[in-house]
Amino acid sequence: MALDSFVAKANLGSGTDKIAGKNLATEGFVAAMLMTDEDGLPINAANPIPVNLAALIAAIQAYTKVEDTAHTSGDSGVPLLAIRRDADTSTAEDGDYTNLKMDEEGRLKVSSKPASYAAVTGNIAAVNGQLAINCSRVSNLMLQMFTGAVAGHNCAFEGSLNSTDGTDGNWFSVQAVRSNANTIETSTGALAATPAYGWECSVNGLKWFRVRATAHTSGSASWIIQPAPFATEPIPAAQVSAAQAVNATPVTSTVRLGFGVAHGIWWDDSSTVLAANASFTGSSRDLLVTATATAFANAATFAKEFRVAAESDQPGTLYIEVSRDNAAWRRVKSVATAAVAGGGHFAEIIHNPSWRYTRVGFTNGTTLQTRFTIGSIAMGA
Structure with missing residues (x-):
């Protein structure tokens, strides 16, 4: 019986339900539904349900994307499933397809150990x-x-x-x-x-x-x-770990590593001997050193260090004085000469300037000098 030959019957109460004119209760009819196609042939394995091929292809394409296709809101897709696998053991034989693995926290397991390479x-x-x-x-x-x-x-x-x-x-x-x-x-x-x-x-x-x-x-x-x-x-x-011999012979070279040359200006302050208890006061030195013929090679350089030394055959005291205005002077450093074995008496002062002007001085001891030299230098670095 073709599917379209069934006639719907109203439910008229007990014993009145009919299919194709047959009373189910009084006529002992057992109903079986047989589906046929449009030609009246039964639907079975040899004659499956007709499929609309175009509609099937469209449905499959809805879940696939062409390379470089831009994302669109509402795109359809197939959910990617993974297996929770607490143990770090394989779930497939060599060469078989397998699933992604998740740990007990729902995190994807990835390679955290080094790759294995065959010898x-x-x-x-x-x-x-x-x-x-x-x-x-x-x-x-x-x-x-x-x-x-x-x-x-x-x-x-x-x-x-x-x-x-x-x-x-x-x-x-x-x-x-x-x-x-x-x-x-x-x-x-x-x-x-x-x-x-x-x-x-x-x-x-x-x-x-x-x-x-x-x-x-x-x-x-x-x-x-x-x-x-x-x-x-x-x-x-x-690298060797045992004790190694060390060559203690110094290496001579014309190249001096780490040697730096700084600009400087030298003054020969005095070589006139002093009488007993007499003093010498040098000229004022402008440590910006910008005057003609006394400027550093680099005009932007000023003295970062001031040095003075004095030598005599008699003891005495070396000192320096500084001034902000080249008028009022303050003595800020002094040092007594020290006897030098085989020589005379010597003293030296090294000063980092903080005021613009500086001058040197020397006070002789109680005996007339027979030789005396005092000199100073402003260093650019």
Whole structure:
């Protein structure tokens, strides 16, 4: 019976419900609904429900987006599901599809441990035999050689920035440090048996690394190269740790490191001897030093330090006086001369100016001088 041949009947009360003219209660009719298509053929696995293909494609496209399509409010999409997985163990076999994992706090689990890289292994049994590894994504390598017996086996450690397969390109020596000693090597040296150590080398920035036999007499050497993801630098480990001899001989050089030259102006204040208890007072010095013929080489420089020294065959007192206006003077520093073994009497004052004008002075002791010199200098730095 076609679906469109059913006639709806009103519910007239108990025993009066009918389908297609049959009374369900009095005529013992058991109803079964059979769905047919427009041709009267039953709907089954061989004749499924007709589908509007265009409508189905439109529905699927509503949930997909073309690359670089701009976002629009109200876009449809399929929710991305993830699995809560408290344990850090796999939920799929190697090569299977799997779901994103969430922890007990609802956070997406991501890689927080270093990447795992498989070791590269191989045998070298002849000169120029090699074992190479693409190290563009790692930072360090550990190397180990083991063998039953070899003779004259010597390998170089080499790196390349332009090799594409571990054989072509240009190669250069790479330093490696022994695992059991502070020994830096660019080659293994002649080996006749398995060494009691391995090597570590930094390959930061390299594309390829290889171990290449530069000499080999007999036997076969097995090599393992294990990549490591952490960026460490093994070469500082090769710095010597024992006490080292120190060369105490000074090095002579015409270059004086750290030597700075400052502008300065020198005044020969006096060389006239003084009578007993007599005094000398020098001329006023303007520490801006801007007067013609007395200016610093750099006109913008003023004296940052003022120095004065006096020497005589008799003791006395050296002093300096300062002034703000070049009229009223104040004595601010004085120092008695000291006897110099094998010489006379000497005194020196070093002063950081805070007032514009400065002058020097000296008071002789109780004995007439037979020699006397006093001089000063304004330093630009």
